[in-house]
Amino acid sequence: MIASKKPVVTVVHSLPGRVRTRMSVAPRDVQRMLAGVREHPGMESISFSPVTRSILARFHPHEISQEEIVLRIAFHLSLDYDAAPVRLLTEPEQRPTLGGSATVSAALLALSLVMHGLKMANGSPTRWDWLAGLGTVGAVVDHAWKELRERGTFDPEVLSLAYLVTAFVRGNLLTASVVTWLASFGRHLVAIPPTGVQVRPVEVRGRGNGQPGYEVMISPDVDAPERVRILSALQGLLKYAITGGGAIPFRSLLEELRDVSKVHGEVLEGFGRMPQGIPIRFN
Numbered sequence: 235m236i237a238s239k240k241p242v243v244t245v246v247h248s249l250p251g252r253v254r255t256r257m258s259v260a261p262r263d264v265q266r267m268l269a270g271v272r273e274h275p276g277m278e279s280i281s282f283s284p285v286t287r288s289i290l291a292r293f294h295p296h297e298i299s300q301e302e303i304v305l306r307i308a309f310h311l312s313l314d315y316d317a318a319p320v321r322l323l324t325e326p327e328q329r330p331t332l333g334g335s336a337t338v339s340a341a342l343l344a345l346s347l348v349m350h351g352l353k354m355a356n357g358s359p360t361r362w363d364w365l366a367g368l369g370t371v372g373a374v375v376d377h378a379w380k381e382l383r384e385r386g387t388f389d390p391e392v393l394s395l396a397y398l399v400t401a402f403v404r405g406n407l408l409t410a411s412v413v414t415w416l417a418s419f420g421r422h423l424v425a426i427p428p429t430g431v432q433v434r435p436v437e438v439r440g441r442g443n444g445q446p447g448y449e450v451m452i453s454p455d456v457d458a459p460e461r462v463r464i465l466s467a468l469q470g471l472l473k474y475a476i477t478g479g480g481a482i483p484f485r486s487l488l489e490e491l492r493d494v495s496k497v498h499g500e501v502l503e504g505f506g507r508m509p510q511g512i513p514i515r516f517n
Contacts, residue, residue: 240432240457241315243308244323245300246288251278253300255307256288256326259315267310274298274306274503299497301490306502308433309450309512317437321455323430324487335376336419339369343415346408359407370398370411374418394418430455431488435512450502452491453517492516 242258261267264282268289272280276297282289291303308322346362359367374395394417401410432455435448491514495501501511 240319240321241311242321244326251295252292254290260287262314270310271306302494312435317435319432319434322433335373339373342366342369363407367407367411370415449513449515451515
């Protein structure tokens with residue numbers, strides 16, 4: 235078992251029909267892990283890179299979901315480490331950082347706010363407000379483009395750009411620029427861990443043919459502090475307010491896995507040495 239930290243499985247990149255996960259520790263039995271995922275219908279291919287400790291899986295989304303694939307990977311990694319609890323994360327944990335364009339736009343916003351504080355601006359937008367607004371537009375567009383290249387998608391908060399663009403007409407440019415900047419980059423100022431769950435196999439004896447079996451226990455990620463969950467909720471409310479409720483409702487990994495369990499009758503199917511499947515339990 236890991237002495238100090240739980241093993242972690244992280245989704246580092248995903249597209250329809252393709253997902254790459256990275257593990258904090260290498261599996262002890264790589265072939266058993268790959269076989270346990272591969273034998274489910276809908277899997278096209280799966281491979282392991284020992285250099286990056288990552289698994290790349292290609293699959294048919296109509297036959298198996300991404301959530302089930304990463305759950306299977308986490309389950310096998312846990313078995314490899316004496317049934318230790320495993321953290322399953324939807325995206326990599328990152329240190330709070332800001333790109334160059336976001337930093338420049340923040341400086342322009344600060345300068346514009348200072349000018350207003352010194353009463354050097356009347357009610358109408360000043361040239362500093364325009365510079366701050368244009369700088370914020372450029373920073374959000376740059377941020378969205380980088381995420382599109384790296385992940386194939388961008389976060390919903392960039393939709394706040396529409397709110398800022400309309401402010402160029404309405405005249406409340408500085409306020410809209412500040413709100414848009416905070417909605418787009420606020421999460422980069424605080425180290426907010428990604429949403430995830432904890433996966434833990436529990437050995438159950440006497441199931442079916444009397445041979446030892448397992449149940450997989452899924453519970454919320456207890457390693458994420460309460461303050462982090464509060465900050466994430468507040469940021470979601472801000473994005474919802476800015477987009478007028480048009481954003482897609484957020485679904486946690488825990489909710490997605492509940493759907494997976496319902497599809498399979500609350501049993502994780504397709505394991506060769508456990509032909510009856512593995513019951514899924516939620517805490």
